[in-house]
Structure formats: structure tokens, C-alpha cells
Amino acid sequence: MITEDEVLHFQTLGFLQCRQLFSPDEIQALSEAFDAAMERQRGGKPEPVLNQDEHGYSTASQDEIPFFDTDPDAFYPLLDDARILDVFEQLMGSDYIMAAHSAVIYGGGTPWHHDTVAPEGFFSMRAALYLDPLGPEDGCLTVIPGSHFKEFRDALVNTVGNFQHSNQLGINASELPGQYPLVNQPGDVIFMNHKLYHASLKPRPGRRILRVTCVQNTTPEKNREHYDWLVQYLNGITEGHGIIYSDGLLANGGPRCQELMARGLKIGFGTGNLIPSP
Numbered sequence: 001m002i003t004e005d006e007v008l009h010f011q012t013l014g015f016l017q018c019r020q021l022f023s024p025d026e027i028q029a030l031s032e033a034f035d036a037a038m039e040r041q042r043g044g045k046p047e048p049v050l051n052q053d054e055h056g057y058s059t060a061s062q063d064e065i066p067f068f069d070t071d072p073d074a075f076y077p078l079l080d081d082a083r084i085l086d087v088f089e090q091l092m093g094s095d096y097i098m099a100a101h102s103a104v105i106y107g108g109g110t111p112w113h114h115d116t117v118a119p120e121g122f123f124s125m126r127a128a129l130y131l132d133p134l135g136p137e138d139g140c141l142t143v144i145p146g147s148h149f150k151e152f153r154d155a156l157v158n159t160v161g162n163f164q165h166s167n168q169l170g171i172n173a174s175e176l177p178g179q180y181p182l183v184n185q186p187g188d189v190i191f192m193n194h195k196l197y198h199a200s201l202k203p204r205p206g207r208r209i210l211r212v213t214c215v216q217n218t219t220p221e222k223n224r225e226h227y228d229w230l231v232q233y234l235n236g237i238t239e240g241h242g243i244i245y246s247d248g249l250l251a252n253g254g255p256r257c258q259e260l261m262a263r264g265l266k267i268g269f270g271t272g273n274l275i276p277s278p
């Protein structure tokens with residue numbers, strides 16, 4: 001559980017870093033399982049192909065969505081873990097949907113961008129466990145607090161750009177004022193609204209992240225605009241990544257995960273089919 005102050009922190013700034021939610025032993029087990037599963041996904045090749053462009057940004061990383069089915073014993077418990085789900089519930093309200101579980105080994109940094117932008121009054125978000133100690137010099141996740149608010153984010157998109165290396169502010173994008181580096185110790189969990197502007201500003205290859213992605217739920221009766229966006233968002237995940245609720249997860253996911261999947265299944269998401277329009 002987080003405090004009311006922490007909820008306000010997330011609502012105001014667009015992110016919340018919860019320090020040391022997982023113990024060193026838990027992180028070591030996750031880290032070993034992560035490396036082994038990534039290697040299996042690479043067909044036994046010991047190293048991923050880590051490419052960077054001339055700015056040090058990843059052009060190819062090992063990006064696995066869905067990922068947690070690669071080692072259910074190690075990763076499924078994260079999808080039922082109160083340390084993560086209680087926070088989602090406090091931030092999104094009790095009616096939300098499991099949308100994805102993923103992992104990445106980054107080939108370098110990541111330019112300024114935001115992720116999915118839901119309509120006003122609605123949002124999706126993720127919990128991220130970076131498995132390595134990361135400071136600004138290692139390309140820790142760096143955010144522009146408050147940029148989940150539309151007017152600010154739109155101004156940044158216009159001047160700094162989205163996935164752009166150049167900008168119109170007359171400064172190097174890596175020196176963007178207002179940036180806030182989230183120095184990470186393994187065991188921290190970073191909760192972030194997808195609308196927030198974020199980047200990783202140093203080209204350190206090999207940063208490892210585990211992510212759980214959720215989205216608020218609604219119905220056409222409650223809010224047609226939000227529902228239409230939700231369907232489009234979930235259909236986009238299906239088109240990009242196929243089945244998110246595998247047979248293994250549907251059979252073995254814990255009780256809270258089952259509830260979150262049941263809501264997705266009810267509107268037609270999770271099993272690889274596109275959600276029909278109502």
C-alpha cells in the first residue's frame with residue numbers, strides 16, 4: 001500500500017518510485033531467471049544484438065512482449081503481487097485490466113518520448129523493475145515531471161519532438177531543463193503514467209527491465225470515448241504481440257491476476273483475437 005501523499009505525488013508528477021519493494025534475494029532470483037529466459041528466447045545465443053545509432057539510442061534491443069510465460073514460476077507471481085497490484089489499484093481505481101507483461105534488454109539510451117496517450121480523464125501505466133543499479137551516467141530512466149498533463153506534453157512534443165534527436169529549444173535534448181533522473185537500485189519499482197515524457201540519456205547497453213502494464217477499465221455506457229480508446233489500445237497490443245493471456249497464465253495465474261484478466265476477457269482482449277466493436 002502507498003500513502004495518500006504518494007498517490008498525490010503520482011497524480012501531480014506522473015510517476016512514483018517505490019524504493020526497495022523487493023529484497024536483494026528476490027531480485028537476484030528474478031535477475032537469474034531473466035537472463036536465462038532471454039537467452040532461451042535468443043535460441044541459446046549468449047549475447048543479444050545490441051545496436052545503437054550515432055546518438056547512442058537503441059536501434060535494436062531484445063524486447064519480449066509477452067515475457068512472463070518464459071518462466072512462469074519466476075515471473076507469474078509478479079502479476080499477483082500485492083506490492084505491485086495494491087499500488088496499481090490505488091492509482092487507477094479498483095476497475096483496471098492487465099494489458100501486458102514484458103521485458104527488455106536495451107541496446108543503448110532512449111530518446112525523449114511519451115507512451116500511449118489515453119483521452120483526458122483516463123490513463124494506462126506500467127510498473128517497471130530495472131534489475132541493475134542505474135544512475136544518470138548509466139542511462140537511468142529520466143522523466144519530465146508533470147508532462148502527463150496535456151498542455152505541457154503537447155508543448156514538449158512540438159519543441160523537443162517525439163522520438164526525435166533534434167529539437168527547437170536551442171539546447172541539446174539531453175540537457176532539457178526540468179528533467180528528473182530516477183536513480184535506481186534493484187528492488188525499486190517505478191510506476192509511471194504512460195503519458196509522461198521520459199528518456200534514458202546515456203548510451204549504456206545492457207540495461208534490463210521487467211514491466212507490468214495495466215489500463216483503466218470502462219464500458220460504453222460509462223464513457224463512450226474512453227471505451228473506444230480502450231478497445232483501440234488493447235487491439236493495438238493484440239496486433240503487435242498476439243496472445244497476452246496465455247493458456248499457462250489463464251491456468252496458473254494467481255487470484256488477483258485472474259480478476260484482472262477476467263475483465264480483459266469480458267471485453268474480448270487477451271487471447272489473440274481483436275475486440276469487435278460493440
Ligand SMILES: O=C(O)CCC(=O)C(=O)O
Pocket residue numbers: 106109110115128140141198199200211
Ligand atoms: O529505460 C528506458 O530506456 C525507457 C523505457 C521506456 O521507454 C518505457 O518503459 O516505456
